Amino acid sequence: MKSPIRVAVTGAAGQIGYALVFRIASGEVFGPDQPVILHLVELPQALGALTGVEMELDDCAFPTLVGIKKGSSDDLQDAFADCNYVLCVGSVPRKAGMERGDLIKVNGPIFVETGEAIQATAAKDVKVLVVGNPCNTNCLIAMHNAPDVPRDRWFAMTRLDQNRALSQIAKQSGAPVSEVKKLAIWGNHSATQFPDFFHAEVNGDPVPEVIENHDWLKGEFIETVQKRGAAIIQARGASSAASAANAALHTLKDIIAPTPEDDIFSAAICSDGSYGIDEGLLFSFPLTTDGTTHSIVQGWEHDEFAQQKIDATLKELREERDTVKDLLK
Ligand SMILES: NC(=O)C1=CN([C@@H]2O[C@H](COP(=O)(O)OP(=O)(O)OC[C@H]3O[C@@H](n4cnc5c(N)ncnc54)[C@H](O)[C@@H]3O)[C@@H](O)[C@H]2O)C=CC1
Numbered sequence: 001m002k003s004p005i006r007v008a009v010t011g012a013a014g015q016i017g018y019a020l021v022f023r024i025a026s027g028e029v030f031g032p033d034q035p036v037i038l039h040l041v042e043l044p045q046a047l048g049a050l051t052g053v054e055m056e057l058d059d060c061a062f063p064t065l066v067g068i069k070k071g072s073s074d075d076l077q078d079a080f081a082d083c084n085y086v087l088c089v090g091s092v093p094r095k096a097g098m099e100r101g102d103l104i105k106v107n108g109p110i111f112v113e114t115g116e117a118i119q120a121t122a123a124k125d126v127k128v129l130v131v132g133n134p135c136n137t138n139c140l141i142a143m144h145n146a147p148d149v150p151r152d153r154w155f156a157m158t159r160l161d162q163n164r165a166l167s168q169i170a171k172q173s174g175a176p177v178s179e180v181k182k183l184a185i186w187g188n189h190s191a192t193q194f195p196d197f198f199h200a201e202v203n204g205d206p207v208p209e210v211i212e213n214h215d216w217l218k219g220e221f222i223e224t225v226q227k228r229g230a231a232i233i234q235a236r237g238a239s240s241a242a243s244a245a246n247a248a249l250h251t252l253k254d255i256i257a258p259t260p261e262d263d264i265f266s267a268a269i270c271s272d273g274s275y276g277i278d279e280g281l282l283f284s285f286p287l288t289t290d291g292t293t294h295s296i297v298q299g300w301e302h303d304e305f306a307q308q309k310i311d312a313t314l315k316e317l318r319e320e321r322d323t324v325k326d327l328l329k
């Protein structure tokens with residue numbers, strides 16, 4: 001029997017949390033032979049609801065779930081103690097009419113304490129995935145407040161954007177979604193992100209050859225992916241939850257398993273200066289991993305259209321970084 005891994009989820013009684021923790025407990029991510037201890041973290045006023053989540057987890061009788069520890073956001077050091085993964089979901093979602101960046105003042109400060117606590121008590125091999133918005137810049141804040149945690153351990157989620165883009169291309173081309181590959185998201189998880197159809201493939205052929213309607217690719221496709229979160233809030237009256245939880249699990253799988261040779265995955269990571277992106281910014285790139293060490297796919301060329309899109313999302317991330325400069329150590 002393997003020794004258990006500890007996975008912390010903040011905001012565990014929220015919409016995404018409720019769609020997330022059962023699937024982690026089920027063994028879907030780490031495998032049927034990997035015991036998991038869940039650290040469920042909530043605001044003090046939500047600890048009652050969290051007890052309900054704990055009861056339901058018990059009632060699932062998952063063989064892979066060998067422990068549950070409830071934690072309060074008042075004591076994150078205790079909540080994150082010895083955790084190998086910390087999934088930062090707990091934060092306020094936007095409402096209709098807002099951009100994700102509008103949440104920066106209310107959610108940004110949460111990530112100062114989050115970073116400090118991760119550094120203080122999490123396991124030495126901790127990996128952190130930030131979901132709470134604006135996720136790139138929240139991750140930047142946490143990373144800066146945990147300077148001893150290596151920079152390759154920090155991820156902000158753009159897998160949901162990648163999955164949205166995959167579905168759009170599959171529908172438009174008529175191919176199954178499993179045949180769409182190398183669809184990278186560049187930049188911010190925001191309305192400036194660039195879903196890169198130029199390097200994507202359907203059945204091994206370049207998307208711009210398979211889909212001849214380039215006006216659709218350059219217009220409606222990009223805009224649909226950029227604004228999908230807002231469209232869901234409009235339709236559902238609440239922001240995406242099941243698909244967001246699915247993407248968080250998908251990101252964990254992306255990180256821990258070798259990337260198939262014919263594909264990439266996207267997440268925002270700490271830039272090493274590749275593609276002219278400021279070193280230290282949390283920027284989404286095309287990535288691959290051997291299951292231990294991830295790296296940015298190199299050598300992709302961008303025409304003027306693509307470069308303008310990348311420049312726009314870079315500009316926005318620089319502005320967000322400037323807005324939170326007081327929270328960065
Ligand atoms: N990166 C992405 O692709 C996506 C990000 N999101 C973001 O995820 C976040 C959570 O969304 P939902 O689950 O729908 O919201 P929600 O409001 O349903 O749940 C959030 C939970 O977090 C808790 N919480 C708030 N502050 C906390 C703190 N400091 N520590 C611990 N828990 C805290 C709340 O009590 C609540 O239970 C939002 O910021 C949302 O914008 C949502 C969808 C996709």
Ligand SMILES: O=C([O-])CC(=O)C(=O)O
Binds near residue numbers: 093094133239240244
């Ligand atoms: O749009 C939002 O506010 C929630 C989110 O990040 C998404 O659905 O991509």
